């Protein structure tokens with residue numbers, strides 16, 4: 001059955017180009033050399049996008065982004081280790097949940113939904129608790145749209161010589177990141193976010209000498225990060241278990257299109273323009289943003305519900321969907337919000353069309 005097409009303004013899965021979807025029209029063998037070569041090219045490109053320096057390697061992992069986060073947490077922190085998580089939203093909390101489920105010793109510095117991590121508190125934690133071995137933080141906390149200052153956090157983490165893990169799921173490819181410059185040891189993202197591929201796998205760019213230490217640490221067989229990496233290295237692009245071949249092809253095409261667009265800086269600028277067009281338009285219609293501008297990412301924006309009894313998200317959502325736009329419900333505990341993503345195959349003209357649709361959808365007042 002054919003559904004009416006709409007533009008996804010959600011932070012993954014997101015709107016992809018027709019050409020990314022088209023390369024999935026062929027069935028690909030999972031162990032064939034041509035296919036493995038594509039995997040190796042993808043890994044090399046990811047490393048280049050993450051850092052101009054050498055000393056990094058990349059691992060692709062089946063599943064949604066959370067599987068890759070769980071793979072990193074469960075494979076890097078040793079039995080006697082301790083993880084400090086800086087959380088200011090749902091995805092930070094998820095890292096804590098993963099650690100608890102895996103019975104990893106974990107402490108949390110929670111700065112609340114609307115604030116960046118508290119650097120002073122981080123300094124205190126690192127000075128007072130020598131047992132901490134790893135620090136994890138989310139770059140763009142997609143639940144609110146806040147962009148955490150992972151470079152400034154890095155200064156403290158590295159001064160104390162801890163392993164630094166960054167969930168850059170919704171930012172990698174959409175915001176410039178410098179793993180070497182910022183001292184990041186493990187960076188996690190997935191196929192269906194700013195690289196603009198389709199869902200099916202996540203990936204990890206890792207400092208090679210840190211990943212090498214992780215042999216035998218994993219608490220899971222299928223999510224063993226070192227195991228998966230070892231197989232990909234030894235067998236030149238082979239995954240341990242069935243790989244999402246169509247998704248991988250689409251991802252290779254998406255990487256090509258990122259390059260054609262001009263790279264991460266240019267894409268980042270398009271997202272910024274999208275976000276500015278969105279906020280200017282929404283504010284002109286009377287909507288208010290959850291976050292102050294200084295913390296707002298170019299990835300996704302949270303808006304407060306209009307202060308009107310007649311407003312329901314469900315009706316607003318349905319009105320917009322009927323006009324060709326799909327938005328996202330909110331996910332913060334403090335206050336009612338909805339979210340609109342700026343990432344994917346979306347440009348400022350699309351956002352202007354969205355603003356017109358929003359204006360037509362205002363059924364309250």
Ligand SMILES: *Cc1c(COP(=O)(O)O)cnc(C)c1O
Nearest residue numbers: 064065066091138140142169170
């Ligand atoms: C999307 C996302 C994830 C992973 O979510 P999945 O639904 O498992 O793909 C993790 N962290 C952040 C910050 C995200 O935006």
